[in-house]
Amino acid sequence: MTAATTTNHWVLTLVCADGPGIVHDVSGAVVAARGNITESQQFASTDTGRFFMRLQIESPAERAEFEAALAPVIQRFDMTWTLDVVGRPLRTLVLASTAGHCVNDLLFRHRGGQLPVEIPLVLSNHGTLRDLVDFYDVPFEVLPVTDAASKAEFEKRVLRAVDEHDIELVVLARYMQILSPELCEALAGRCINIHHSFLPGFKGANPYRQAHARGVKLIGATAHFVTSDLDEGPIIEQNVVRVDHSRSPSELVAIGQDEESRTLTQAVKWFAESRVLLDGARTIIFR
Amino acid sequence: MTAATTTNHWVLTLVCADGPGIVHDVSGAVVAARGNITESQQFASTDTGRFFMRLQIESPAERAEFEAALAPVIQRFDMTWTLDVVGRPLRTLVLASTAGHCVNDLLFRHRGGQLPVEIPLVLSNHGTLRDLVDFYDVPFEVLPVTDAASKAEFEKRVLRAVDEHDIELVVLARYMQILSPELCEALAGRCINIHHSFLPGFKGANPYRQAHARGVKLIGATAHFVTSDLDEGPIIEQNVVRVDHSRSPSELVAIGQDEESRTLTQAVKWFAESRVLLDGARTIIFR
Amino acid sequence: MTAATTTNHWVLTLVCADGPGIVHDVSGAVVAARGNITESQQFASTDTGRFFMRLQIESPAERAEFEAALAPVIQRFDMTWTLDVVGRPLRTLVLASTAGHCVNDLLFRHRGGQLPVEIPLVLSNHGTLRDLVDFYDVPFEVLPVTDAASKAEFEKRVLRAVDEHDIELVVLARYMQILSPELCEALAGRCINIHHSFLPGFKGANPYRQAHARGVKLIGATAHFVTSDLDEGPIIEQNVVRVDHSRSPSELVAIGQDEESRTLTQAVKWFAESRVLLDGARTIIFR
Amino acid sequence: MTAATTTNHWVLTLVCADGPGIVHDVSGAVVAARGNITESQQFASTDTGRFFMRLQIESPAERAEFEAALAPVIQRFDMTWTLDVVGRPLRTLVLASTAGHCVNDLLFRHRGGQLPVEIPLVLSNHGTLRDLVDFYDVPFEVLPVTDAASKAEFEKRVLRAVDEHDIELVVLARYMQILSPELCEALAGRCINIHHSFLPGFKGANPYRQAHARGVKLIGATAHFVTSDLDEGPIIEQNVVRVDHSRSPSELVAIGQDEESRTLTQAVKWFAESRVLLDGARTIIFR
Known part of the structure; x- marks a missing residue:
């Protein structure tokens, strides 16, 4: 023996x-x-x-x-x-739209062995990222969301994928649709979003434009659990970077995308390593 | 010749x-x-x-x-x-209450020749900081603010001091009273406040308690021009520091005070060096 | 008209x-x-x-x-x-070996329109990165370096590529061979290297192991011009990230790679935007 | 009962x-x-x-x-x-020379209740800081060091003070003399120095001038245990701050002093809270 x-x-x-x-x-x-x-x-x-x-x-x-x-x-x-x-890959479903920076970062690190996840599917409401996802040999599926009915279809597909692949974590990698309260509820505690702002600074749409108008000197990103209370879920990780008056809103977007990628990837990594625990509206992070 | x-x-x-x-x-x-x-x-x-x-x-x-x-x-x-x-000391009036960290930082750097200001007066609504200010040989005057009448007296004293000493900048170094719209107007563009939060994150009272409840991973401070629109004046400088779940609200306060001191002192220094210009609701900082 | x-x-x-x-x-x-x-x-x-x-x-x-x-x-x-x-893409030759993080970052940002370069060729002494480079539709060529003769061949190929493609910048994206003094001379002022350390901290081989042994609390990366004086060329950009005692050398490597990628990409971007000027052994960076 | x-x-x-x-x-x-x-x-x-x-x-x-x-x-x-x-004040002896920024930071935070130490004596080889130390009601003693004999006297006084006051920690707050190997030995594991550089970057004298000549983009400070191997003792804490080409050596000094103060104070605080343990040439920091 x-x-x-x-x-x-x-x-x-x-x-x-x-x-x-x-x-x-x-x-x-x-x-x-x-x-x-x-x-x-x-x-x-x-x-x-x-x-x-x-x-x-x-x-x-x-x-x-x-x-x-x-x-x-x-x-x-x-x-x-x-x-x-320790190190068992977490079964992770990625939702995306058109922006590729977060998806690229997740897939690149996953392939490099730095991110203990397996990704059976990237589900998107746009076809934009097909080539990128194909390159990493990850299944990619598109379901356009144009109205209430197609949105409901998309969400049903999410739940079916969660079921089929025994998904443990859903990652909103700049997925640009608001989840229904029902889906938020169904995924409670296992759905992470990246918000393109240093929350609670600029909630809602177009935070970089708000940041520009307000003349802030630091911009950032926030990874948080998704709850039905939009942009108010428990915060997992935040990062900021310094900017100055000369940056246009579109430059702020480009600068901010780096923070979004690394903040989201960090949050996913900690979650996959069982380092993220919930304490009411706050998270305990055992780094 | x-x-x-x-x-x-x-x-x-x-x-x-x-x-x-x-x-x-x-x-x-x-x-x-x-x-x-x-x-x-x-x-x-x-x-x-x-x-x-x-x-x-x-x-x-x-x-x-x-x-x-x-x-x-x-x-x-x-x-x-x-x-x-270049280097002419800016005539600066400091308003304070009970917290000494910002006043100490300003006076210590002023004496060390790192801050091109002269401070003919520190005016406070409390006597707490008398020893500290005395040590730096700066005149210190106390005018308690307990009601509308004494508040009006205090503000009149501010304007008289501005006049007497030909003041070019008023610094709210954790002065814990809200200025009247009239005083804000009178000091427009030459009054800098330090807000103990990464604005626009947590406005209003007790931001560190809010930050704790929300479980943020970074806390910070914001130096901004004072306008009658509370906590909404043009931002001059911001800094943040990383914190984790183990910090109590009182520890966040202590950690945040360092950011407040250095952020306020930096803003005053830039202003004294004619590096801060106003562009609508934003500042241009020629660092 | x-x-x-x-x-x-x-x-x-x-x-x-x-x-x-x-x-x-x-x-x-x-x-x-x-x-x-x-x-x-x-x-x-x-x-x-x-x-x-x-x-x-x-x-x-x-x-x-x-x-x-x-x-x-x-x-x-x-x-x-x-x-x-403004914005004209700089003709850039990338040299690589086996590590993909810097090459991936350069190519991903190039394709996303964030990096004003065109990359007619990635030249490597290993075949490891072929799939990655192919995905971005960039020509990839392998020339093994195993001895003095093959190294000389590789360097001749570099110079020929510089000539053929009218190359304005050569980027060493974790290319793990030391360039000959002759090649350094030929590429003076237009060849950027990423060093996996916060120079002048840990020169030479295996800086992350050195950093671990020394118990440093911050690790970093340095992008610099290549000169024949190894690791001593003018510094263009540096970044650091906080680490603690619990990190193994291999974890430091993984953490450090993010800093390497973003530091190198930043240096290339500034160079391509004519923001990097040489002042003796120092650089002027007009950010 | x-x-x-x-x-x-x-x-x-x-x-x-x-x-x-x-x-x-x-x-x-x-x-x-x-x-x-x-x-x-x-x-x-x-x-x-x-x-x-x-x-x-x-x-x-x-x-x-x-x-x-x-x-x-x-x-x-x-x-x-x-x-x-928990919270028992650590009996701490401070050695200083002419620079006041670190001493001021230690004494200000000590008085504010943020630093769990008691300081029975500041010992200096110059009288420069007398007023500052007096203000905080801390005994101040001057022993000039001009030659080998007076240096030996100073070191004897250190050992006597350690004995008299039952000192648990000696802090070199920009004390500008190199300790003898005998004194290093006698204080092993209970003597902390602040080095005005991001070690192991620039050892020895005038690191800011070296940093300027090299054109580094970040400058920093390192708090470390004192050993007879100069600037090579186990590192406790490090911080850096971004600088650019426009900074003169004297401006780098001013900028660096903030990092020195906060890095030293942080190291002392952790040590006083029993958070610093030695593991060979490295430190374990239980933050």
Whole structure:
């Protein structure tokens, strides 16, 4: 028998009401599962009284043994939890429209092995990005959205794709349609949008034009969870870059696109690595 | 005669409607005033059709000769203009309340010769900062503001101080009272405020608490001209710093204060160096 | 006749010994060429006594008329100069090896119209990037470098390509061979390298490993002109990003590649826009 | 009896060879000491095989009870450890010369309650900063250093002050003398210097002049532990700021001083909060 020579590398997240003894009981379960903790982060939220923990653990244990060791602790503290293999690619659906910068960044890094996702489909309401997506050998499908009916069709297709491909994350990579409240609800906590502004600065349409009119000295981008409350979902990551008075709105757009790409890719990477946990309207990011 | 051995270093700003020939005519006037341009910046605003120029010029000419050489050009293009000696300390009135970080930064850099201002008075509605201001040998005066009448008194005192000391710039260094529309109007274009937020992100009161509740990943500060439209005056400078979920509102305050200090001091420095020009609701910053 | 309705947009750079009257004479020539200055930057170097100027000018004049108007000024001040049409794509040769991040960034932005270059050839000592380059419909040629003889062949091919395609800029996009002094000399002032370190921090091989060993808290990239003095050419642009103790050398590599891409692309863009001028061992960047 | 109503807030650091079961045993000891973990960070170094942990713990236990609970674990894993009350001011000796920016920043933040230190003495080889230090009511002592003998005297005074005031940290706040190897040795791991450069960029004297000559686009500062290997001690924190070709060496100095102040203050704050641990030539920073 050689099973004992295999080492699994697990990532475990736990959320429960804060209280004494949690870490001791969890680490006891890890010992019981023959595990060694290689990375550990925790946070007790004074806003909500919740306790958050993320562990990476090396262990020869298979999933069944691991879950059995954890079960009593999870029950005792009434925990919400996830257990995954470190580096397992997250099944990710990308929605796009005409702008290619975010899609290109996601696909390029995915192919380069820097982004632990698999992308069974890019779904778009425009055909613009077909060549780009084809180059990366990712299936690409176009469903025009021109009215309420075609929009409903598009959203049905999203849900069907989520189902067919067992999708764990939907990424709005500059997808330029507002999701219906029903779809937001269906994808709650597993749909990330990139907003082309340093939220809550400039909500709504054409933020770069607003930024120009206001003469701001920094422009930025915000990756956030999608909720039915437009541009108000929990923020995952933000970046800014300095600009000056000489920039036209179209130059601000070009400058801002770099921030959008890297901010969205960063958020997706953290999510795929189980580093993003929700604490009410805020996110805990275990970087 | 030794007059020719003196070299003056002038800073000249010019604003007019954009059109051909301006630079040639201005540089002709500089030649006529026996000047050598050592620094030059210009910008033509496509928003307003205005042309902006800032020059630093070495010349043996005194002011009268310089102005005489400029006069025809100024008249021809109907220019708004300023002419000053480089490095002349700007007469600056500081308004404060209880927080010392911005006042300390201004006074420390002023004394260190890094900030070309002279500060004949710090006026406060609280006595908290007396020791700090005394240490820097700057006159300090307290006028409590507790109601409409005492607020009106305070504002009258501001205007009298502006008059007495020939004040060119009023700095709100975390002065925690909203100025009346009349005072805003009286100080238009020469009153700078520091807002403890990355505007237009969190306007109004307690932005750090708002930032915490929203879980933003960057917090910042904005130095802007004061207008009667609260927190909407033209932005001069902005800075941000990265924060994470573990920061309490009070920690965000402490972190943000550094950004406030350096952002305000930077804005005052640029203004004192004639580097800040107004283009409608935006600023042109000739850094 | 309709010729007068055409407007050319020129970019002019001028370098000469500093002295009085330059701006006036230049702007006089611009007026003579029926031009309107839309962007202007200048700098007088106290290190070398040289004067640098970059102008963007709208004018109905064709090149011949423009040059005729400039000729007397250029002669009077013994100027080095360039005159080009704004936005004309710079003929650029890209050298690459196996790493794709810089090449991808250059090609993606080139195709998106954000980078004013044309790339007639990517020349590599490895075949790794063929698919990537093919996707962007750019010719790709491989010449292995395994010894002194094949290296000499490669360098001859570079010079022949420079000749054939009238190349104005050679970009080392993570090309992992040291150029011979002769090639450095032949490409002086028109060959840009990206160094995967915040120079002068970590020269030579494997800077990310050095950075890890030293426990630095920021890593970065440097775009610089290539000279025969390895890693010592004039710096064009630098960027850094924050890292912490938990990053392995391979993670530092991945993090650093983003900085490399954006730093190199930025340097190429500025160069293509005639914004990079040399002042001895330093660069003047008219951003 | 009211003892049970008191809650102590402890900070515990632990370092030992990495291995399984550490977290479980430590958290068991915390439970035994009636503690609740409020903050926890850990890191296993693949460079040295060492395991590092920092915990903040609320507990009614007094020090004796706490240490008794920890003792078996410390022994079992042969741990190096510290146990302190959160927020206890660290006894800090400041060495200075003529430049006031770092001293001012330390004293201002100390007085504002942002820096958990107590400063029984500022020792300087110049009298320049007397007024500044007096203002903050901190004892100030001058011992000129002009030759080997007076330098030896100064260093003896340092060691005596360390002894007299039970000093835990010596801060070189732009103290412009090189410490002798003996003093470096005596203060190993508890002496922090601010280097006015982005190390390892420009070592030795006049880094801003070097930075200007090299035309770098970012300048910075590095806070590091002092070792007898000049400017090579483990790095604690670094910051940079963007500059351009127009900056003179003296302007670079002024710009750099802000980075020096905030970088040094940050390093001192982390050290005082037991967030800085040594891993060979690198630091672990539990931010």
